[in-house]
Amino acid sequence: MRAPTGPAGARIVSLGHYQPARVVTNDELSQRVDTNDEWIRDRVGIVSRRIAEPTETVTDMAVAAGEKALAASGLTAEDIDLVIVATCTAETSLPNVSAAVATRMGMNAPGAFDVNTACSGFAYSLANANHAIMAGAATNVLVIGVEKLSDWVDWDDRTTCIIFADGAGAAIVSGSDEPGIGPVVWGSDGSKGAAIRIEDREGKIKQEGQAVFRWATTGLAPIGREACAKAGIDPSELAAFVPHQANIRIIDAIARKLGADNAVVAHDIVESGNTSAASIPIALSKMVERGEVASGSPVLLLGFGGGLTYAGQVITCP
């Protein structure tokens, strides 16, 4: 039997993102639950977030982001032979989101699978895309992080309804002679699984804020450093650091401990809220769109959250 073979590496060719039109401010939430703008800005860092319409689905948002990334890549839908969708908020367990996205975008029977590692989902999916290309199992991959957390939020729970939001971000990944996606560092700790959870199909999202905060501010900088070391990059060489947009104080604590002194640190949480698997590709897509990161420069992605799970890798900015 032959072993799988493929190109020496893969890279992100293009990015795209979609956010719902509706902006929900802290003041609007403080009319429903006992909270206020100052408290939310100080503890979480969110000023406003985007919330989807009731009729707008996870698949709708995934397709919208996917179409933008595809258009920016110069490829056509027929060129995509694998679709990976990271989400923990799919409307249905079956069918999955990725096959529906492929059909809606007019692709020709690509491989299609969903990944549920919650907030680390995009980094896991990007690693899967990289591995699939390097193994010759795919040529051009559409990777999407998408969430509609508003469906799973208890709008009377002030500890969660101020945090979570909706949106989608996407990347087209293709083979390349030079590696543009570094080795992934991934892992999990199921013993802390209850710290972020949706208990059943009718359940609402719950979070043990302090436990998650402690884990995130202590455990993740070493993972980011390890991902840099595996890629052969010193953290001081990073042009940007795009961690999962969980909480501005977690983001800043990890950035400080990482030693990414020359990196632009993504703070998209301020205007987007916490969109779980969608937060990294949305933040990265917007940074590139604004011209904050030069094409070809190294960027560290670091996803972490429900599971608990984490994954990080250095990429070359498209």
Add this chain to the structure above:
Amino acid sequence: MATRDEIRTGMAEILEEIADVQPDDVSDEKAFQDDLDVDSLSMVEVVVAAEERFGVKIPDDDVQNLRTVGDAVSYIEKGQA
């Protein structure tokens, strides 16, 4: 093993670094949240720094019982024993 005074001084340094608390304001009867303006998330960072500095474990379930500086100093003092 650190004495009570050494633990209190160490806590004052940690509080200054993490939450901008003036070291002179730190005494046993001061409450972290109400007197020193240390919120629940900063408290987690203070606890993690104290664990590293004094070589003790302070689980999340116990953090909520540490209302004052004196509570924390006593907890760390016992934890070292």
